[in-house]
Structure formats: C-alpha cells, structure tokens
Amino acid sequence: MPGMLDVFYFPGSTYTYLTAMRAEAKAQAAGIQLRWRPFNVRTIMVEMDNVPFAKKPVKARYMWRDIERRAKRYGLPWTEQPPYPVDPQLKALRLATVATLEGHGAAFVEASYRAWFLRREIPGVEQNTESVLASFGMNVSQAVERASSSEISRYIEIETDAARSLGVFGSPTFASGEEIFWGDDRLEDAIEWAAQKALRLDT
Numbered sequence: 001m002p003g004m005l006d007v008f009y010f011p012g013s014t015y016t017y018l019t020a021m022r023a024e025a026k027a028q029a030a031g032i033q034l035r036w037r038p039f040n041v042r043t044i045m046v047e048m049d050n051v052p053f054a055k056k057p058v059k060a061r062y063m064w065r066d067i068e069r070r071a072k073r074y075g076l077p078w079t080e081q082p083p084y085p086v087d088p089q090l091k092a093l094r095l096a097t098v099a100t101l102e103g104h105g106a107a108f109v110e111a112s113y114r115a116w117f118l119r120r121e122i123p124g125v126e127q128n129t130e131s132v133l134a135s136f137g138m139n140v141s142q143a144v145e146r147a148s149s150s151e152i153s154r155y156i157e158i159e160t161d162a163a164r165s166l167g168v169f170g171s172p173t174f175a176s177g178e179e180i181f182w183g184d185d186r187l188e189d190a191i192e193w194a195a196q197k198a199l200r201l202d203t
Contacts, residue, residue, distance in 0.1 A: 002033045003198030005190055006175040008163045010041040011096045011112055011123050012087040013171035014067060018184040020113040021076045024106055026187060030195045036105035038096040039159040041171045048169060060084075070184070082117045087124030094147035095129045097156055099138060107136040 009016045027034045071078040099108035111132045115121040121128040174181040174190035181190035
C-alpha cells in the first residue's frame with residue numbers, strides 16, 4: 001500500500017500555486033498518494049485574527065516576488081502577478097469540494113491554478129471555475145447544483161474542523177497523521193516523512 005499525505009488547501013491561496021503544479025509528480029516519485037482536502041482557511045484566519053495579505057501591502061509585495069522567484073526556481077510557468085484576492089463568495093471552494101468528492105481533486109487543483117495564475121481567470125468569479133470543471137469532463141450543471149447544497153456546506157465545515165483540530169492555520173498544509181508541515185517549501189519534507197512512515201508500517 002502506498003503512503004498517504006493529506007493536502008489541506010484553499011483554492012484562493014497564493015502559495016498553493018507552487019504546490020498544485022508540482023506536488024503530484026513529487027509524490028508519485030516517492031510512492032506517496034496525495035489526498036487533496038479543500039477547507040475554509042478564512043474561517044481559521046478570522047479566529048486567529050490573522051489579516052489577509054491583501055490588507056498588508058508591504059507583505060503582499062514580498063509574497064508575489066517570493067512566489068515568482070520560487071516558480072522560476074522550480075521551472076514553473078510565470079507570466080505576471082495574477083489578480084488577488086479571489087473567490088469572494090467561496091464558490092470556488094464549494095466547487096473544489098464537489099470535484100474532490102467525485103474523485104477529481106488533483107485535476108481540479110492543477111486546472112484551477114493554471115486558469116488563475118496563467119490565464120488570469122479569477123476563481124469563483126463569473127463562470128471561471130465552471131470552465132475549470134468542464135476542462136476535465138465534469139458535468140457542470142450537476143456540480144453547481146450540488147455545490148449549493150447543505151451537504152457540501154456541512155462537508156466544508158467538517159474538513160475545516162479537521163484542519164483546525166490538527167493545528168492547521170494556513171494553506172497549503174501537508175498532514176501525515178497528526179504531523180503537519182505548513183507551506184509549499186515544506187512539501188519535500190512532508191513527502192519524505194510520509195514515505196518513511198509508510199516504510200515503518202510495512203516492516
């Protein structure tokens with residue numbers, strides 16, 4: 001059995017672009033299976049009185065330059081600073097949850113970030129996220145209907161509670177059991193930990 005690594009992410013998180021574009025290949029090379037888990041990081045940020053980057057212009061400037069540097073270091077495509085903030089009504093989060101529950105978690109996260117960062121299509125605005133679903137063959141009308149249901153609202157609450165109980169406070173955060181690693185720059189550490197854990201369980 002492959003090792004498992006959870007990826008708690010919010011589809012409006014900026015640094016998650018770096019993870020979305022490289023995590024699956026890194027994990028597969030290490031024999032690790034990723035479980036993408038969208039959650040409402042905004043709820044946790046409010047609870048922690050953590051002001052978003054959009055309200056911290058000096059920190060925001062650093063953030064975008066840092067992401068650009070890291071993208072170039074990894075050989076990932078970068079055009080210009082994408083629009084931000086995004087997903088004002090959490091529609092992208094709800095649709096991400098539907099895609100994940102229907103077995104398209106990895107496809108959604110990569111397609112959504114390509115649309116946002118490379119084509120400047122803002123998540124959760126107009127029909128941008130619906131177009132992401134269509135790009136990998138989901139039934140858009142059914143997904144939109146399900147996304148507005150109480151089932152999805154409750155599932156997001158459950159996943160946000162799960163993140164909170166682990167001590168997750170940002171996106172992306174990787175979790176191997178109760179061991180958490182925050183930030184894209186901890187991706188390799190998290191995969192290594194999960195691989196070593198799987199090896200111990202097999203012996």
